[in-house]
Amino acid sequence: MDLSISIALALLVITSIIPFILFMFVEKISEASQRRLPPGPPRWPIVGNLLQLGRLPHRDLAAFCSTYGPLVYLRLGTVNAITTDDPDIIREILVDQGDVFASRPATVAAERLAYGSGDVALAPMGPHWKRMRRICMEHLLTTRRLESFTGHRADEARHLLMDVWVKSRVGEEVDMRQLLGGFSMNNVTKMLLGKQYFSPAAARPPEAMEFMSTTHELFRLLGMIYLGDYLPAWRWLDPTGCEREMKAVEKKVDRFHQKIVEEHRERAARRKKSSGEDAEENGADDDVADFVDVLLSLPGEDGKEHLDDKVIKALMQDMIAAATDTSAVTNEWAMTELLRHPRVLRKAQAELDAVVGRRRHVFESDLRHLHYLRCIVRETFRLHPAGPFLIPHESLRPASLMSGRYTLPPRTRVFINTHGLGRNPHVWGSDADDFRPERHERRSKVEISHGDDFVILPFGAGRRRCPGAPLGVVMVLLALATLLHGFDWAPSAGMRPEEIGVEEVYGMTMPRAEPLRAVATPRLAPEMYAGAGTD
Numbered sequence: 242m243d244l245s246i247s248i249a250l251a252l253l254v255i256t257s258i259i260p261f262i263l264f265m266f267v268e269k270i271s272e273a274s275q276r277r278l279p280p281g282p283p284r285w286p287i288v289g290n291l292l293q294l295g296r297l298p299h300r301d302l303a304a305f306c307s308t309y310g311p312l313v314y315l316r317l318g319t320v321n322a323i324t325t326d327d328p329d330i331i332r333e334i335l336v337d338q339g340d341v342f343a344s345r346p347a348t349v350a351a352e353r354l355a356y357g358s359g360d361v362a363l364a365p366m367g368p369h370w371k372r373m374r375r376i377c378m379e380h381l382l383t384t385r386r387l388e389s390f391t392g393h394r395a396d397e398a399r400h401l402l403m404d405v406w407v408k409s410r411v412g413e414e415v416d417m418r419q420l421l422g423g424f425s426m427n428n429v430t431k432m433l434l435g436k437q438y439f440s441p442a443a444a445r446p447p448e449a450m451e452f453m454s455t456t457h458e459l460f461r462l463l464g465m466i467y468l469g470d471y472l473p474a475w476r477w478l479d480p481t482g483c484e485r486e487m488k489a490v491e492k493k494v495d496r497f498h499q500k501i502v503e504e505h506r507e508r509a510a511r512r513k514k515s516s517g518e519d520a521e522e523n524g525a526d527d528d529v530a531d532f533v534d535v536l537l538s539l540p541g542e543d544g545k546e547h548l549d550d551k552v553i554k555a556l557m558q559d560m561i562a563a564a565t566d567t568s569a570v571t572n573e574w575a576m577t578e579l580l581r582h583p584r585v586l587r588k589a590q591a592e593l594d595a596v597v598g599r600r601r602h603v604f605e606s607d608l609r610h611l612h613y614l615r616c617i618v619r620e621t622f623r624l625h626p627a628g629p630f631l632i633p634h635e636s637l638r639p640a641s642l643m644s645g646r647y648t649l650p651p652r653t654r655v656f657i658n659t660h661g662l663g664r665n666p667h668v669w670g671s672d673a674d675d676f677r678p679e680r681h682e683r684r685s686k687v688e689i690s691h692g693d694d695f696v697i698l699p700f701g702a703g704r705r706r707c708p709g710a711p712l713g714v715v716m717v718l719l720a721l722a723t724l725l726h727g728f729d730w731a732p733s734a735g736m737r738p739e740e741i742g743v744e745e746v747y748g749m750t751m752p753r754a755e756p757l758r759a760v761a762t763p764r765l766a767p768e769m770y771a772g773a774g775t776d
């Protein structure tokens with residue numbers, strides 16, 4: 242054999258063996274450093290546990306918790322991850338060690354679709370997130386500002402009543418997803434953008450349609466598990482075209498948001514011109530100013546006169562995404578369970594008759610007295626939490642959990658399984674899968690949030706807890722109270738209550754697999770549907 246060929250062959254063998262030896266060595270070292278990781282299912286090389294996750298990953302992770310213990314370690318491609326459905330461990334992660342676990346992972350969707358993680362919900366822990374969160378808490382979601390929209394919410398409740406009434410008169414089934422989605426979207430866009438996109442009288446249909454389809458595309462992409470977040474080589478190939486799609490949606494969404502910002506800016510300029518210097522100094526009028534008006538009036542970072550457009554658009558998008566789907570999905574699940582359990586539905590109506598009566602409409606001020614309805618909402622959140630993994634958290638630095646029993650590397654992704662928590666038999670007993678609002682009835686005040694015991698977690702807890710929870714609770718209770726007070730409800734023609742499905746689909750929020758349809762029959766005097774009073 243020619244010497245040069247022999248040398249070439251020898252070099253080839255050496256260069257192939259060295260990486261293999263190095264790989265074994267690194268594996269050995271990392272195995273040693275991982276000795277105190279929590280237990281978890283066996284994993285494959287390279288992909289780790291990725292192939293063990295199916296279409297309903299919250300159910301797969303709950304199954305791991307019941308097999309391997311309350312805290313489970315997973316390797317998802319190149320990513321270290323943990324999951325739990327145990328209230329004490331959840332408290333430890335979100336509250337006791339809240340400063341360690343309060344970051345968010347850098348995902349492709351957050352980068353592409355949330356203005357480079359420039360929003361609140363997907364921003365990593367740091368000064369930018371702190372500033373964005375403060376703007377939400379101090380300027381957008383204050384009690385005073387939310388109260389100033391009480392009248393709008395009452396109007397929307399009246400529209401809800403009228404919409405159903407019109408359908409009930411001609412015996413038409415109600416598409417609950419469309420109905421409840423419209424209610425949430427109108428409430429939110431009115432507060433945020435000063436528009437009701439889904440009231441035909443309030444917005445041009447093409448604009449409403451564009452808004453709806455763009456928002457849905459955005460939700461879908463933000464909610465999907467993208468393999469490129471776990472296997473960098475996948476991004477390179479992008480075999481499903483996901484990143485190309487994200488880029489296209491990014492452009493479309495940005496054009497839409499920019500238009501809204503420009504419209505508000507023009508309106509503010511017109512206002513300023515017509516009302517002179519006084520109005521400029523006072524800023525936007527609190528009673529009529531929507532969130533975008535407020536954002537346009539705030540100073541920017543580093544002494545800038547105004548916030549950057551990018552920041553305004555990121556916040557606006559966050560609020561729409563965080564506020565609309567969550568409450569609509571929750572209401573669709575509540576109505577699903579009520580149709581499956583007519584006894585519970587009738588009991589809630591009896592309570593409404595006692596608290597509100599049949600001679601007036603439900604007011605927001607009634608909601609705190611509707612003890613049983615609150616139990617229904619709490620039970621709905623237990624079985625069908627809108628965010629099955631909250632929004633996944635990430636650790637900022639090495640951490641130990643469960644009294645130092647386990648150590649975790651930095652940047653461990655955290656899947657708090659709220660779906661698993663709500664169905665955990667160690668917490669809720671052997672009937673954990675049954676819808677039974679009475680299990681909350683003994684509480685003197687029915688909290689619709691986690692409380693001290695952390696047994697339900699609809700809005701998260703600790704530093705990243707939902708800042709819109711009070712508004713979310715009002716929107717859910719108001720829609721349900723209005724629908725149950727105004728109508729008797731029955732399943733679609735020919736269907737028995739127990740035949741109504743409870744299959745879910747995984748996503749950023751977790752809706753029913755199929756839109757719910759139901760039949761409504763008015764239960765108030767006819768004149769009650771002609772107009773509704775406000776508080």
Ligand code: HEM
Binds near residue numbers: 705713
């Ligand atoms: C029923 C309604 C709602 C539900 C079930 C819900 C649920 C949640 C959940 C589970 C989280 C993640 C918490 C975590 O990761 O620890 C969250 C975060 C968030 N929610 Fe809500 N939410 C609702 C309504 C709203 C509303 C009405 C708004 C605002 C108008 C809002 C704004 C936000 C924001 C900005 C975040 C991100 C917080 C952060 O990362 O610092 N949500 N929400």
